[in-house]
Amino acid sequence: MESDENKSKDFKNIRGGDHSHIKGWGIDADSKNDPTYPIKKRTDEEHEGYEWERPTQQKVDVEILKSIERPNITAVFGTSVPPSGLSGAIRRKAFEKGEGSYGRWLPLILADRIGVYEGIIDDLKKGIMPNTFAERGWGAEWKYNRKNFLIKTAVGALVVAGSVAILISSNREKSYSK
Amino acid sequence: MLAMNFRGAFKVRADYDMPYPEIEHPGDAIVRVLRSCICGSDLHLYHGLVPDTRVGMTFGHEFVGEIVDIGSDVKNVKTGDKVIVPFNISCGKCVFCKQELYGNCHEANPQATAVGGIFGYSHTAGGYNGGQAEYVRVPYADVGPTVIPEWMDLDDAVLLTDIVPTGYQAAEMGGIQKGDTVVVFGAGPIGIMAAKCAWLFGAGRVIVIDELEYRLEFVKKYAQCEVYNFKSLEDPVVFIKKTTDSLGADVCIDAVGAEAAGDAMNTLLGRKLLLQGGSTTALHWAINSVKKGGIVSIVGIYGPTACLVPMGNVVNKGITIRANQAAVKRLLPRLIEHVKNGVIDPKQLITHRIPLEEVAEGYHIFSTKLDNCIKPVLIPPTANS
Numbered sequence: 001m002e003s004d005e006n007k008s009k010d011f012k013n014i015r016g017g018d019h020s021h022i023k024g025w026g027i028d029a030d031s032k033n034d035p036t037y038p039i040k041k042r043t044d045e046e047h048e049g050y051e052w053e054r055p056t057q058q059k060v061d062v063e064i065l066k067s068i069e070r071p072n073i074t075a076v077f078g079t080s081v082p083p084s085g086l087s088g089a090i091r092r093k094a095f096e097k098g099e100g101s102y103g104r105w106l107p108l109i110l111a112d113r114i115g116v117y118e119g120i121i122d123d124l125k126k127g128i129m130p131n132t133f134a135e136r137g138w139g140a141e142w143k144y145n146r147k148n149f150l151i152k153t154a155v156g157a158l159v160v161a162g163s164v165a166i167l168i169s170s171n172r173e174k175s176y177s178k
Numbered sequence: 179m180l181a182m183n184f185r186g187a188f189k190v191r192a193d194y195d196m197p198y199p200e201i202e203h204p205g206d207a208i209v210r211v212l213r214s215c216i217c218g219s220d221l222h223l224y225h226g227l228v229p230d231t232r233v234g235m236t237f238g239h240e241f242v243g244e245i246v247d248i249g250s251d252v253k254n255v256k257t258g259d260k261v262i263v264p265f266n267i268s269c270g271k272c273v274f275c276k277q278e279l280y281g282n283c284h285e286a287n288p289q290a291t292a293v294g295g296i297f298g299y300s301h302t303a304g305g306y307n308g309g310q311a312e313y314v315r316v317p318y319a320d321v322g323p324t325v326i327p328e329w330m331d332l333d334d335a336v337l338l339t340d341i342v343p344t345g346y347q348a349a350e351m352g353g354i355q356k357g358d359t360v361v362v363f364g365a366g367p368i369g370i371m372a373a374k375c376a377w378l379f380g381a382g383r384v385i386v387i388d389e390l391e392y393r394l395e396f397v398k399k400y401a402q403c404e405v406y407n408f409k410s411l412e413d414p415v416v417f418i419k420k421t422t423d424s425l426g427a428d429v430c431i432d433a434v435g436a437e438a439a440g441d442a443m444n445t446l447l448g449r450k451l452l453l454q455g456g457s458t459t460a461l462h463w464a465i466n467s468v469k470k471g472g473i474v475s476i477v478g479i480y481g482p483t484a485c486l487v488p489m490g491n492v493v494n495k496g497i498t499i500r501a502n503q504a505a506v507k508r509l510l511p512r513l514i515e516h517v518k519n520g521v522i523d524p525k526q527l528i529t530h531r532i533p534l535e536e537v538a539e540g541y542h543i544f545s546t547k548l549d550n551c552i553k554p555v556l557i558p559p560t561a562n563s
Contacts, residue, residue, distance in 0.1 A: 039351060045273040052276075055269050055285055056251065056320070058203040065301070066288045075269060075285040075294070076203050078305030084506065099292055105183040105483045108229035108302075109452060116186035119233035135302060137542025144548040153255040171237040 011071040013049050063088075065095040087115040179559060181236045181311030182537045187226030194537045195391065196236065199315035204251035204442035207319030211502065212561045213336040214309040214534070215240035216544050216554045218366045219479045224301060224438050224541050227449070227456065227481060228292070230289065230301040237298040238556075239265035241309025242332060245319070253322040260332075261323035263316055264506030265340040267295035267304065268284070270321035282504030286317070290500035292482065294503065303484060310537060312560045327518070333370075334517050336555060337367075337469050337524035342513050344477050344506040345371020347434070349379050351475040351500040352429035358381035358559045361418055361427040361467055363460040365405070367527050367553045368477060369433035374522060376429075387414055387463070389439060392550040400526060408440055418467040428468035434460035435478025447486065455481030465491055476501035530554040 019025040034042060045052070045103040055075040066073055081093045090111040096103035123130050135138075141149035183193035217240050219474060224233050254259060261504050268275045270284040286295025287304035295317070298308015305313060316323060316385055322450045326335045345368050354360055360376040362369045365388035376384045384403035388394050394405040408414045418427055436456020440463075448457035456479075464474045465488050474497055492499065516522045529552045532540040 015210045017358040035498060035500070038349070039279070039500070039505065041276075043273070043277055045276060046275075050284075052272055057270055058317075062289050064305075067290050070284075070288070073288040073403055074268070074295070074304075076205070077286075077288045078295070078301070078307065079202060079515075080236070080305050080307045081301070087232075090561045094314045095289075099290055099482065102483060103267045105229045105481070112226065112229065112231055112233075114190075114192055115233045122234075130185065131191075132189070135185050135538055137190075137538035137540070139536075140539040140548055141546075143539075144543065145546075 011050065015047060065091055067099060068096065069099055085115075085118045087111040087118055090114065179314040179561075180534055180556075181307070182238065182534070182556075184223070184231065184235050184237060187232055190222065190224065190237075190538050190541055192537045195403050196311065199378030199419050201247060202315065203317055204249040204300075205318050205320060206249040207245050207252055207255065207316045207323065207493060208247040209241075209243035209261065209309075209314050209316050209323075210246045210560055211238075211241050211243040211309050211311060211314055212260070212556050213236045213332050213556070214311075214556045215336055215339075215341070216310070216540055216556065217340060218368065218544075219435070221541075221545050222456075222479060222481075224545060225437070225449075227436055227452065228300045229482065231303075231368070232301060233356065235298070235300070235305075235360070236307040236309075236311050236314075238305050238310030238314070239297040239299055239339070241297070241314065242326060242335045242339065243309070243314070245323070246313070248319060252319045255323055255325065259323075260326045260390055262326055262338050262510065263297070263309070264322040264324075264343075265296055265324070266503055266506060266508070267297065267306065267317050268321055268422055268507060269317055269318050278505055278508045279502070280322075280505040280507045286484045290482070292363065296503075299329075310534065310556055312534070312558045322507055324507070324514075326513065330517065331525060333525035333528055333555065334523075336418060337527065338510060338517070339506065339555075340504065340515075341367045341371055341519075341547070341553070342522060342524050343506045343509040345373075346366050346375045346378075346509055346513060347504040348372040348377050348431045348475050348477040349381075351473075351477075351502070352376070352431060353377070353498075353500070354379035354381050354471050355366055357382035358428035359383040359385070359422055360429045360431065361385045361387065361464070362403075362431045362433055363387050363438075363464055364433035364435075364478065365397045366433065368396045369431070370400055370527060370552070371402045371522075371524075372431050372477070373397055376403075377401070378516075378521065381429075385418070385421070390547060393552060396552060414440070414463050416467040417497040422469070424470060428469055429473050429475065430464035430468040430475045431532045432460045432464045432478040433473065436480050437453060437524075438478070444486070451479075453483075455483040455485045458487050461485070461487050465497060468497055470495045471497070471498060473498045477504070512527070527553040528555050534558040 094107040181196035222457040223362040268280040268283040295304035438459035441459040444457040
């Protein structure tokens with residue numbers, strides 16, 4: 001479990017102070033040249049670094065995967081679905097990469113897909129039979145788009161029936177050829 | 179309690195066995211949800227496009243409700259208060275919050291530095307359960323939640339959590355000057371609101387581009403703007419150039435984001451193969467339609483992976499790109515005033531009021547644009563108790 005180390009020594013930003021030895025330092029500075037206005041009420045406090053008075057730290061009593069681009073776990077965080085199972089293992093590995101890396105995001109997408117099957121297994125363990133029709137909200141199709149829904153269903157049924165017929169026919173031919 | 183439960187792409191259910199939220203931090207509040215919207219950006223989650231969207235999570239970042247419990251440190255709100263809860267979670271103490279960048283708080287999302295904490299928006303945005311539920315945990319309750327004025331309709335209030343501030347900030351980031359031509363790509367709720375708000379900044383002409391006729395009809399009346407269906411245009415960029423005397427629009431707003439239609443390559447790479455953070459068609463059009471030295475304002479949501487955009491044109495045209503999640507808390511006082519004075523009437527956007535028990539149908543209706551849906555609102559059974 002990740003603990004809150006508050007601020008690791010790896011994170012620092014030494015800007016220096018006196019730049020007077022650099023000829024012309026700051027002579028063209030223009031505080032009006034601020035494309036962030038009015039979105040950002042500029043104070044430049046970030047020049048001080050990660051020095052603000054942090055809010056009280058939420059107790060870390062579930063596994064939280066932390067970005068390696070920050071020194072600590074944020075003061076608050078969500079605890080909705082801690083990583084678990086195979087998808088959790090993939091997520092833990094993904095979080096070893098920085099946020100700019102495909103090595104982080106593509107495995108997370110894979111983990112999400114695996115998580116769907118883990119969710120079905122969890123449902124079955126709890127005696128819940130997943131109801132695809134209801135979960136996909138197809139009742140709304142019946143209510144608002146009945147004609148197209150019936151056509152799509154009929155076409156789908158025909159495709160399935162046709163595929164099954166071809167498979168059966170193909171199997172029969174194979175058994176005759178033996 | 180009853181809450182939306184995500185089960186995988188295109189699958190959600192109304193689950194009566196979800197755990198009640200608890201106070202997990204002294205700054206928390208528990209809110210009984212009175213209204214909760216499905217947002218267009220929820221559809222990115224619903225369609226499986228946002229990495230680290232875990233099965234079992236509850237979505238919903240647009241909600242209002244009544245505070246039923248507070249942590250020991252909460253002083254600014256009390257139980258019984260009905261509050262607007264901004265979609266972004268902000269501490270109020272970090273340097274970004276102090277600079278009113280409330281959508282970029284550094285103390286709300288351990289999973290990523292590029293995204294702040296957002297209710298019900300995957301673990302990429304902090305792993306918080308959202309408000310498509312009977313009850314929801316609201317961190318930093320002293321900072322974000324704003325008491326709903328007595329005179330305000332709950333349907334107006336719930337749209338002040340995201341849609342109105344995001345549309346307003348889209349126009350604000352456009353740096354619109356009096357007389358400017360503003361093109362808004364997307365006639366979803368955000369695009370509609372951006373078009374409406376463009377006038378508040380003095381636009382001289384507002385054009386909205388989309389492919390859904392019913393939405394174009396709506397925004398044409400609601401925001402008194404010009405509308406064009408890109409399906410009937412051979413090339414939307416050439417059209418914009420022609421209708422702006424070849425110079426291009428002064429300001430273009432991308433109010434579509436990751437699921438833009440209109441270009442096969444972008445759809446393939448961004449929506450089907452997920453090799454980029456969404457389809458960037460609207461952004462392409464915005465960059466290519468804006469004038470030299472113009473401003474492109476982006477409020478459409480994209481995934482965290484890279485996106486293909488015509489950067490050469492950005493450089494050669496000297497375009498300024500401005501983007502952010504809306505700082506709801508910063509904008510709320512002004513927007514409440516606009517609602518009070520009748521300048522903005524948010525609730526007109528609501529086309530569907532759906533019981534939370536029918537959340538799966540709600541998502542399907544919104545996703546497939548059934549029944550001319552513009553904005554669906556979910557109402558939990560406990561909202562009436």
